[in-house]
Amino acid sequence: MQELERQIAHLDHRIDQAYTDKLDGAIPGGIVLRNLNTWHSERASFQDRLQGLKGQQVGPASGNVAEIIELANHATVLYKSREAHEKAQLLKTIQSNCRWDGEIPHPVYRKPFDLLAHGVQTGDWVP
Numbered sequence: 001m002q003e004l005e006r007q008i009a010h011l012d013h014r015i016d017q018a019y020t021d022k023l024d025g026a027i028p029g030g031i032v033l034r035n036l037n038t039w040h041s042e043r044a045s046f047q048d049r050l051q052g053l054k055g056q057q058v059g060p061a062s063g064n065v066a067e068i069i070e071l072a073n074h075a076t077v078l079y080k081s082r083e084a085h086e087k088a089q090l091l092k093t094i095q096s097n098c099r100w101d102g103e104i105p106h107p108v109y110r111k112p113f114d115l116l117a118h119g120v121q122t123g124d125w126v127p
Contacts, residue, residue: 004050011043040074041081072116 015036022032071078075094079087097108109117119125 001050001053004046004053007046008043008050011039011046015039015043037077037081040077044074044078044081068112069116072113 018027018032018035018039021027022029071093075090079090082090094109094113095107096110099106099108107117108114
């Protein structure tokens with residue numbers, strides 16, 4: 001578990017440094033994006049393994065606000081970098097259903113992701 005935590009911390013440092021380097025113009029955005037996708041995917045894999053070792057559930061039922069916010073922030077990157085069964089699990093964690101308006105899907109988010117989505121859409125962060 002300590003090794004996984006060390007790997008996660010190392011990737012967090014790399015991710016932070018890449019953002020700083022991009023903002024400073026030290027490296028091109030394309031290289032940063034490619035590396036960030038890889039590092040976020042690796043980090044998620046390490047985090048999943050760590051949670052498995054700890055015997056904890058990953059997702060909203062865990063009650064860890066930091067994990068929920070991190071998952072919400074990285075959901076797009078995680079979704080794009082995962083296999084089909086992992087994508088399905090991610091969607092099941094975040095949403096309970098999907099409504100359709102003609103050809104446009106509208107996800108029905110699970111708690112607490114529904115509160116986050118509402119805040120993003122309306123700017124009203126207090127339920």
